[in-house]
Amino acid sequence: MRAYAVFPDDTTIHEVEVPVPAPEGSSVLLRVLRAGVCHTDTHLREGGYDLGSKGMMNMKDRGVEYPMVLGHEVVGIVEQVGEAVDTVRPGDVRLIYPWIGCGECRQCRSGHDNSCATGRNLGVARHGGYAEYVLVPDAKYLVDIDGLDPSWAATLACSGLTAHSAVDRILPLEPDEPVVVFGAGGLGLTAIAILRARGHRAICAVDRADQNLSLARDMGASATVLSGSDTTARDVRRAVGGPAGAVIDFVNNGATATLAFEVLAKAGIMVQVGLFGGEFTVPTALLALRMIRLEGSFVGTLDQLRDLVRIAQTGQIPTIPIAERALSAAEVTRALDELTAGGVAGRIVLTAPH
Ligand SMILES: [Zn+2]
Ligand SMILES: [Zn+2]
Helix, strand or coil, rough: CCEEEECCCCCEEEEEEECCCCCCCCEEEEEEEEEECCCHHHHHHHHHEEHHHCCEEEEEEEECCEEEECCCCEEEEEEEEEECCCCCCCCCCCECCCCCCCCCCHHCCCCCCHCCCCCCCCCECCCCCEEEEECCCCCHHHEECCCCCHHHHHHHHHHHHHHHHHHHHHCCCCCCEEEEECCCCHHHHHHHEEEECCCCCEEEEEEECCHHHHHHHCCCCEEEEECCCCCCHHHHHHHHHCCCHHHHHHHCCCHHHHHHHHHHEEEEEEEEECCCCCCCCCHHHHHHHCEEEEEECCCCCCCHHHHHHHHCCCCCCCCCEEEEEEEECHHHHHHHHHHCCCCCCEEEEEEECC
16 A cells, blocks of 8 residues: 655655554454644654754654654554454544553553553554554544534644544533633634533634634634743733633644743643744743643643534534645645645645545
C-alpha cells in the first residue's frame, strides 16, 4: 500500500510502499477515508518540541521511529477484522481514537489511555492515517459517527477532543464569569463553540490574526483581542469585563502563558494545551496567594471522545471551517508548511481517492 512518511531531518513527506498489515485478535484494518492535519504533525516533522532553556525534546529519544507515517485524525471504513472482533464488520465507517495506551497500567485500566506513560499513539508512535490503510490494535478504539460529515468528524479525534477535555477542566463556572481562550485556530474555535453549547456566555478570544478573531465571533466569542508584542493583561481583562475565572491556552508559548497567568482572577484555573513551546516564569508567592490552579492538558479519554461525538450528533457544535484536499505526499507537505507558517483558518482534512 501507499503511505506518506516523514523522515529524519527532512521537511518533505515521501511516498513509501509498505505491506498492508493483517489484523489479528482484537485488531481491525481500516481503509483511510479522511485524515485531518494537525499542528502536532509539524512538531513530529521537526523532530521535537521547544523546551525553552532546557533545549529541545527529541522525538527519536522518546521512542519515535522514523520513517513514521503521521496522521492521527482518521476516519476509515472497516476492511478486515481480527478473529476476536464482533463489534464492527467490513463496510462500517468509524472514527479512530488514536491516543492508545499500554492497556495495563493504572491509567489505562481506569480509561485514561491518554495519561499512559508508555502509550503508543496512532500517527505519532505507530503508523497513522496518511496512508491507504491503517491498523487499529483494538476494536474498542473505533467510534461510530453516524450522521456526521466524515471530514469534520475526523477532526474530533484530536482538535475536537483536546478542546472538549480542556473545557471539561474549567467547567462548571458561572455563565458570565470571564473565560479567555488564547489561540483561535481549529482548537480554539472548537473550544469556543463547545463553551457556548454548554451555556457559557463571557468568552474572550485572543489571537494574532484578525481573520481568526472574526471566526471566533461567529463561534460565539463575546469579546476578542488582537494580540501583538505590546498586549497586556489589562487589555484582555478590559475586553472581557474583568479578571478571568479560567483561561485555556492553545498556544502555550512563553508570551501567552505569561499573559494567561496575569489575566486570571483569584483561584482561577489555567489550562495549558498548546505545544508551541518555550517557558515562562511563575512568581511562586503569587501562585500560592492567588491559589492558581495550573494544569496541563493533552487530548482526552476514549469516553470523552464518545461524549463529544454524541454532542456533535445532536447538532450543538457548529462545524469549524474545513479545507478538503486529496491525500498525497505533496498535499501533506503543503499542509504542514502552511500550518508551520500559521496561515490556516480552521482545519485541513485530506481525503482519500476512491
Ligand atoms: Zn493532533
Ligand atoms: Zn498504560
